[in-house]
Amino acid sequence: MNTILEAKNINKYFRDPVLFHALKNISFNITKGEFVSIMGKSGCGKSTLLYILSTMDTDYDGELYIDGELTSGKTNDELAFIRNKHIGFVFQFHYLLPEFTVLENVMLPAKKLGEKSLEEIEHDAIEKLKLLHIDDQALKLASRISGGQKQRVSIARSLINSPSIIMGDEPTGNLDSKNAENVFNIFQELSHQQNLSLLIVTHDEEFANKTDRIIMMGDGHII
């Protein structure tokens, strides 16, 4: 089994307003094709952990390996490249660029990566949209589609660069049960069929119970 993501002794402190030890010696790893969820009460540090794992938060102690590559201590530009190439994001809120069309939103990370020609990127983007059954909305502005559709578009965007891992911060938290079910099914499909690793922070017990592994957190520890 090859490891996609490995965290070693991660410690995180908040210094403002008072010194607070948010994450305490977090170590775990995720293998290829594994569908992992992180659960815990509000304030237990699960989102904080996710942002560290996503390389967006660099203010921590410990070591983080993505695809076997040590990311701790890299420059912001290098980290931006890693996020671009290896990590796909899905957030609780839809986070699309509202003035761009759905298709442009999906294409943008691939354009940034710049490994393919514009035609290939467009083709890939439409493929991803088809996979999520929203290719009929491709030319609409991102601000003109419904919440469930937006979430599917952001999943399509997270897939565009064929990342090693998809990270989600309560991706179903803002959706009704039908859409949440839908999103879970998409994730499971990706995990099983495309052998993608997924790491999802969630409150939803029902959602978590269906994943391969649950990491329970409490008070900055893995329980």
Add this chain to the structure above:
Amino acid sequence: MNSFRIILGISKIHLISRIKQTSIAALGVTFGISAFIILMGFMNGLNGLLDGLILNRTPHIHIYNDIKPSENQPVAYFKDFSEAFNVVHSVKPKQTQKKIHNAQPLINYLNQNPKVKGAIPQVTAQGFYISGSQQLNGMITGIDALAEAKLFNFDNYITEGNVLDLKNNVNGILLGIGVAKKMSLKIGDRIQIANVNGEIIPLKIVGLFQSGLAEIDNTQSYVNVKTAQRILSESENYITDINVKLFDIEDAVPMSKFIANEFTLTAIDIKTANAQFETGTSVRNLISYAVSITLLLVAGFGIYNILNMMIYEKMNDIAILKATGFSGNDVKRIFISQAVIIGIVGGILGLILGYLVSRLIDNIPFETEAIPNITTYPVVYNYVHYIIAMLFAMISTFIAGYLPAQKAKNIDPVEIIRGQ
């Protein structure tokens, strides 16, 4: 290159989706730039006009034989009194000739100097204009008409007739418009000139001129050098003045000193004669630059404000871009490029608007007695102003965009995403 295109694409969509704010920001630049163009063109036009009024027709060096007493009275050469304090009463000017000694060789010598654009002779004579029973005091100057026209824009002041008429007519005279009015003379009429000895020379009026200075127009007239010599009953080597035009006006001072020393003549340079003009020109330039810079500064603050607001509105977008792999520098470039696009578009519009308004001013009638050859307001179209204006637009918008862009670069996406 590729990433540059994406950044430009994002900037473009941001700008277009906020077309109102973008236009207001660009209009700020447009007005600043067009004001600069208009001010500079108009100011320079006026400067040129005023300079032309005096400087262009004033020789850079005027050489003549001045009437003055000897600087050293005979007693100064007497050794016994060299230590004494000598007082000489009733000093009178020395008996001297008005003509410049060896004028023609001196003119040839000056014309060979590479710094000299041209040196031309003049003969000034005093006399009376007689027409019917009227007599008027007059100054008659003999000139080389074509050379005067070439070097000192003499033809600009001729309101009727032209220089060739004078050149081709040995008995021709160009009369000041004041003289012509007083004696009710017109082109083609005859006028008689009485010289100081009382001899009368009939001449034909081939043209009228208006210098804009009434004092000159009421007394001055121009004839050919030879005619003037004939009025004075002098030989062909009788030259009273030499006017020199240089390529570079800066050479006037040293050159006039050199001529005065070398040939024991009086040589007055233009800077001494018209010192106030240069001061006026530089002050006017300073004012137009100051006003334009102020306008652009205001435009710059406008852009700064709008981009700052935009960044607050775009916090989410910035977070998304950063989360999906755009680096802080990419985000910074997006906002700087927006500012620079506003600068370029506003700047180009400003150049066009400035040019059009300049054209408009250029066509507004402006007639004045003082400057007969001017009919509209003077405007200069100097491409250097347009280049400076454009550079100014780009630099000021870049600076105005840089600070907000730096802020956008440093936005922490985690804070935005968590803050929701």
